[in-house]
Amino acid sequence: xxxxxxxxxxxxxxxxxxxxxxxxxxxxxxxxxxxxxxxxxxxxxxxxxxxxxxxxxxxxxxxxxxxxxxxxxxxxxxxxxxxxxxxxxxxxxxxxxxxxxxxxxxxxxxxxxxxxxxxxxxxxxxxxxxxxxxxxxxxxxxxxxxxxxxxxxxxxxxxxxxxxxxxxxxxxxxxxxxxxxxxxxxxxxxxxxxxxxxxxxxxxxxxxxxxxxxxxxxxxxxxxxxxxxxxxxxxxxxxxxxxxxxxxxxxxxxxxxxxxxxxxxxxxxxxxxxxxxxxxxxxxxxxxxxxxxxxxxxxxxxxxxxxxxxx
Amino acid sequence: xxxxxxxxxxxxxxxxxxxxxxxxxxxxxxxxxxxxxxxxxxxxxxxxxxxxxxxxxxxxxxxxxxxxxxxxxxxxxxxxxxxxxxxxxxxxxxxxxxxxxxxxxxxxxxxxxxxxxxxxxxxxxxxxxxxxxxxxxxxxxxxxxxxxxxxxxxxxxxxxxxxxxxxxxxxxxxxxxxxxxxxxxxxxxxxxxxxxxxxxxxxxxxxxxxxxxxxxxxxxxxxxxxxxxxxxxxxxxxxxxxxxxxxxxxxxxxxxxxxxxxxxxxxxxxxxxxxxxxxxxxxxxxxxxxxxxxxxxxxxxxxxxxxxxxxxxxxxxxxxxxxxxxxxxxxxxxxxxxxxxxxxxxxxxxxxxxxxxxxxxxxxxxxxxxxxxxxxxxxxxxxxxxxxxxxxxxxxxxxxx
Numbered sequence: 001x002x003x004x005x006x007x008x009x010x011x012x013x014x015x016x017x018x019x020x021x022x023x024x025x026x027x028x029x030x031x032x033x034x035x036x037x038x039x040x041x042x043x044x045x046x047x048x049x050x051x052x053x054x055x056x057x058x059x060x061x062x063x064x065x066x067x068x069x070x071x072x073x074x075x076x077x078x079x080x081x082x083x084x085x086x087x088x089x090x091x092x093x094x095x096x097x098x099x100x101x102x103x104x105x106x107x108x109x110x111x112x113x114x115x116x117x118x119x120x121x122x123x124x125x126x127x128x129x130x131x132x133x134x135x136x137x138x139x140x141x142x143x144x145x146x147x148x149x150x151x152x153x154x155x156x157x158x159x160x161x162x163x164x165x166x167x168x169x170x171x172x173x174x175x176x177x178x179x180x181x182x183x184x185x186x187x188x189x190x191x192x193x194x195x196x197x198x199x200x201x202x203x204x205x206x207x208x209x210x211x212x213x214x215x216x217x218x219x220x221x222x223x224x225x226x227x228x229x230x231x232x233x234x235x236x237x238x239x240x241x242x243x244x245x246x247x248x249x250x251x252x253x254x255x256x257x258x259x260x261x262x263x264x265x266x267x268x269x270x271x272x273x274x275x276x277x278x279x280x281x282x283x284x285x286x287x288x289x290x291x292x293x294x295x296x297x298x299x300x301x302x303x304x305x306x307x308x309x310x311x
Numbered sequence: 312x313x314x315x316x317x318x319x320x321x322x323x324x325x326x327x328x329x330x331x332x333x334x335x336x337x338x339x340x341x342x343x344x345x346x347x348x349x350x351x352x353x354x355x356x357x358x359x360x361x362x363x364x365x366x367x368x369x370x371x372x373x374x375x376x377x378x379x380x381x382x383x384x385x386x387x388x389x390x391x392x393x394x395x396x397x398x399x400x401x402x403x404x405x406x407x408x409x410x411x412x413x414x415x416x417x418x419x420x421x422x423x424x425x426x427x428x429x430x431x432x433x434x435x436x437x438x439x440x441x442x443x444x445x446x447x448x449x450x451x452x453x454x455x456x457x458x459x460x461x462x463x464x465x466x467x468x469x470x471x472x473x474x475x476x477x478x479x480x481x482x483x484x485x486x487x488x489x490x491x492x493x494x495x496x497x498x499x500x501x502x503x504x505x506x507x508x509x510x511x512x513x514x515x516x517x518x519x520x521x522x523x524x525x526x527x528x529x530x531x532x533x534x535x536x537x538x539x540x541x542x543x544x545x546x547x548x549x550x551x552x553x554x555x556x557x558x559x560x561x562x563x564x565x566x567x568x569x570x571x572x573x574x575x576x577x578x579x580x581x582x583x584x585x586x587x588x589x590x591x592x593x594x595x596x597x598x599x600x601x602x603x604x605x606x607x608x609x610x611x612x613x614x615x616x617x618x619x620x621x622x623x624x625x626x627x628x629x630x631x632x633x634x635x636x637x638x639x640x641x642x643x644x645x646x647x648x649x650x651x652x653x654x655x656x657x658x659x660x661x662x663x664x665x666x667x668x669x670x671x672x673x674x675x676x677x678x679x680x681x682x683x684x685x686x687x688x689x690x691x692x693x694x695x696x697x698x699x700x701x702x703x704x705x706x707x708x709x710x711x712x
Contacts, residue, residue, distance in 0.1 A: 041519040045386070053528045061524035066516040069526035070385055070412045077379035080372065081344060081386030081394075086517055088341040088370040088392055097519055117382070120375030 002036070002198040010038045011064070018062040019054040023227025025191040025217035025234070026051045026106075029133045032194055033102065034065065036201035041099045043082055044068070047075035047109030050140045051133065073113040076121035076130055079103035083126045100205050101128040107148035108138040110214075111174050122181045122210045129204045129211045132174070135219035143222040147172045150242075151293065152286045153274045155222075160277040165286055170293055178212040179248050185211035187247035187256075190238055191218060192231035196245055196256055203249070216243040224273025233271060240268040241298040246305065253304040262298070265291045313494055316564040320496040327458045327488035330495050331397070331423040331481070332357035334465035336367055337503040340421075341392035341510075344372035344383035349435045350485040351399035351425035358397075377402035381409035388418040389525055391515025393469070395420065399485060400427035403441045407448070410478075414449025414541060416525060419472035419479070419510075422450075423465060426586065426637075427485040428674040436675020437485030439585065442614075443638035443647045449541050451479040451548055452615040456571075456589045458483070458493040460612075463565055466498075469507045470555045475548035484587040484637075486675065498563055506562050545616045552613055569618035571610040572625060574600060578607025580690040581626065583652055584635045585611045588671070588678050595683040606687050617651050623659035626652070630694035632666045633686045639670050639704070646670050646704060665693050665700040671707035682707050 013034040020027040030051060034042070043066045046052040052069045055062035070078055079101050089095040103121075105114055110132040118130060137155045138144040145158040151170045154160040158167040178186045184207040189197040197215060204211035218234050220227045237243035238257050242265055245257040266287060269275040278286050313322050325333065331354045335343065343362075345355040355371075362371040372387075374380045380396050387394040398406060403424060413420050428434040429441055442452055453468060455461035464481040472479040483489050514523060529537055549569065556567040573593050575581060582592050589610035599606040609625065626632055634653075636646030645653075649668035656664060669686060672678045686707070692698035 043390070043516050043519070052526075056524050056527040058527035058529045058533050061527065063524050064522060066519060066522045067524045067526075068386065068389055068516055070382060070389075070416070071408060074379060074382035074409075077374060077382040078386040080374075080379075081342065081383030082390040082516060084342050084344070084370045084372050084383065085387040085390035085392035085394070088368070088387075089390075089517065091370075092341070092368055095517055097517075099517065099519060116375060117379050120379055123375075124372065 002195050002202065007035055007198065010035045013064045014055070015062045015064065019057060020050065021221055021227070023220040023230045024050070025135060025219065025230050026133045028191050028230070029131065029215055029217055030055070030104070032197055033131060033201050036198040037100065037205060040205065041065070041097050043099060043101050045075050045079040045082065045103045047105035047114055048072040048140070049106040049109055051104055051106070053140060072109055074117045075103040075105040075109060075114060076118040079128045079130070080121040080124060080126040083128050103128060103130045105130070105132055106139065107132060107134040107136060108146045110134070111147035111172060119181065122178065122183050122212065125209055127209055129201070129213065132212070132214045133217040134214055135217045135222060136171070137219070137222050139219045139222045148174065151290055152278050154277060155274070165277055165283050166274070175214045178214070182251070183210040183212065184208070185247070185249055187213045188216070188243065188245055189213055190216040190234040190243055190245055192234035193245065193257065200247060203247070222274065225271050229271060233268070236263070236268040239263045240265050241294050242268050244298060244301055246301060252308055253301070255301065255305045265294055315496050317496065317498055319499050319502065322494060322496055324492050325458060325495045326353070326490050326492055327455070327461050327483040328353035328425070328490065329357060330458045330462040330497070331465055331483070333497060334462050334503070335395060335423065336361050337500050338466065338469050338507050339367050339504070340369050340395045342370050342372065342384070342387035342394045343396060344374050344380045344387065344394070345396045345398065346374055346377045346380045346402060348377070348399045348402040350427060350489045351397050351402070351423065353489070354397040354423050354425070377405040378409060381406040381413065384420050385409060385413050385416065385418055388420050389416060389516050391512050391517045393510040395422065397423035399425040400429055400441045403445060404429060407445065410445055410448040410450060413478040415537070417476040417541070417544065419476055421465070421468045421472050422478070422480040424480045424482040425485045425489045426482050434674040435485070437487050438637045438673045438675065440638040440673070442480065442482055443640070446615055446647060449477065449545060450615060451475065451477050451545070451552070451613070453479065453481045453613050454585045454611065455481065455483045455488065456587055456610060458488060458491070458495045461488065462495055462497065463559065463563070463567065466503055466506060467555050467559050467567065471548070471552050473510060474555065475544060475551040477544055477548055482586070487587045502562070506559070549616050549618060567612065569613045569621060571612060573608035573610065575607035575609055575625060577605060579605040579630045579694055580687055581607045581609055581629045582633050582635055582683065582686060583609045583611065583648065585614060585648060586637065588635065588637065591678065591680060592683050595680050595687060599687055604687065604691065611648065614648070617655070619651070619655035620659060622652065623655040623661055626656060626664055627659070627661040629664050631690040631700070632664050633669055633690055634666060635669045635671055635686070637672045639673065644703065667693065667700050668704045669707050670704050676708055678707065
């Protein structure tokens with residue numbers, strides 16, 4: 001459990017003045033990640049995306065710690081290359097610092113185009129933390145559907161129209177895919193609970209091997225809501241069990257945040273423009289399908305957690 | 312009895328792949344990240360055995376694709392490591408996006424490349440389509456005629472890349488060199504290490520006391536300058552390559568240049584070629600010389616940067632030239648090396664030589680002394696005015712119709 005007073009003493013290694021939108025969840029993820037790392041030296045990599053382009057407009061940078069970007073689909077492979085260089089140079093006595101490695105990627109760069117690179121890096125066992133800041137679509141290119149986009153959401157490549165009502169498929173469960181890799185630490189987190197997230201980052205950085213965090217990161221532009229609602233909206237995702245906060249540590253499931261009262265999914269869907277069309281009477285069946293899917297997944301997760309289930 | 316050129320050299324029978332791996336063992340990079348692909352697989356297979364046996368300090372990353380191989384190599388290099396990889400054909404094609412990033416970030420990566428045809432149709436044999444496809448990617452490209460050159464080129468490449476701050480690839484022709492057992496002279500480990508020297512990057516990501524951002528977004532106000540600097544670096548690298556060659560000759564006794572002139576100085580007919588076919592062509596040149604034909608050869612060793620001015624001067628007085636490309640650009644006109652050679656001549660004001668273009672050996676199709684003799688015969692007819700230079704590309708040893 002993180003202590004706010006102690007955390008406040010940690011250095012700020014991502015500065016303000018970057019060009020992310022007001023209310024952007026990704027900036028919060030970056031800042032809290034580095035606060036969690038405290039004084040530990042970290043080298044960061046990032047997939048091409050909002051976080052990268054908005055923080056590194058040459059000749060400026062928002063990063064006070066080494067930051068490297070090369071392409072879209074390879075944040076994990078890139079981080080693995082740096083981590084390998086570190087092991088090699090350390091073994092030879094050319095580096096003495098104890099350094100940690102963190103790779104960032106959006107859901108496009110993680111669920112879709114970067115999945116192979118991520119899977120490879122996790123399987124190879126590099127000591128690195130991969131953080132997917134998941135805003136459920138390709139936001140940097142203008143809100144296109146990804147493998148993380150949920151059923152019914154309007155995006156510019158799976159739009160709501162006269163004949164179709166947004167994305168016609170459920171999102172894939174990337175967190176479970178990462179759990180299936182058998183790595184020491186996997187977690188789902190969300191923007192809007194600093195304590196939960198920071199604790200997870202600290203746990204992930206402490207394991208001697210690969211770790212993965214999938215953090216639910218609202219995008220005010222792509223989801224179409226008021227910028228000040230980023231955190232409440234992410235909390236609603238947890239309270240409705242649309243996005244449970246849980247972790248799998250050495251194969252054991254644990255739910256980190258259990259809603260006092262499980263709210264209906266409509267409470268999460270309603271404030272967002274991307275789901276507006278679902279509230280037409282003729283689309284009630286889509287909301288029903290979303291609710292059904294959420295209920296089923298939540299039930300399954302609870303069973304895994306209560307059984308102390310091994311992944 | 313074969314004698315060594317270098318007094319401390321050792322003669323051994325080795326394949327092209329084996330000598331490339333041997334050079335890598337001696338250079339002992341900090342990181343090698345690679346993915347298997349025929350016919351280059353052996354290089355990294357042998358190298359990973361060196362790692363497994365603990366005889367190199369290098370870390371080997373067995374990545375899940377060539378895209379990740381180049382990504383991890385780039386990252387390791389940016390992190391401050393001396394980093395290498397190896398690939399061929401489809402592997403190089405899959406790396407394509409990252410090749411431009413390696414050069415754009417000015418990272419001195421060295422790649423052991425084995426030339427192989429590109430799909431489709433799938434074919435595992437030697438032609439130079441793969442590296443010709445990467446010719447504008449900002450990588451220094453060094454081609455090898457045989458295993459000895461491949462070994463010597465790998466050693467020089469490390470120094471060239473680090474001095475020029477440009478990624479550098481060294482190639483052999485797939486199977487023809489990569490899998491051919493040849494007599495090669497290798498040098499002692501300590502001497503190779505001393506020649507290559509220690510890698511001391513100016514700025515690197517693991518230097519956490521001097522944090523910096525690499526791979527920024529570069530918009531209308533800076534991108535052009537950075538690309539211009541890259542183009543200049545490539546141009547300037549010619550001097551670096553020649554300097555390293557001079558050092559190499561002084562140290563190990565073998566002479567290297569941007570290209571090799573074989574009986575070219577007084578030649579009336581000349582072939583311009585890259586790679587193993589130069590060896591075959593030299594046999595033909597010797598035979599023609601015995602008959603009194605003034606035949607010569609220009610073998611390009613360094614194709615990027617392209618030594619245009621030097622080549623133009625050396626070809627200026629040749630009456631007829633055949634540029635033989637082992638790749639086709641499917642441009643509807645000419646193949647890549649031809650276009651560069653003609654542009655070099657024309658821009659230098661040399662318009663006398665008649666220059667024709669042949670494409671040969673795609674997918675490993677045989678090219679032998681008879682084919683090359685025919686090329687010289689045609690050049691003879693063109694030089695004497697009996698035949699007009701043909702337009703477009705002539706394809707050697709291909710069934711047409």
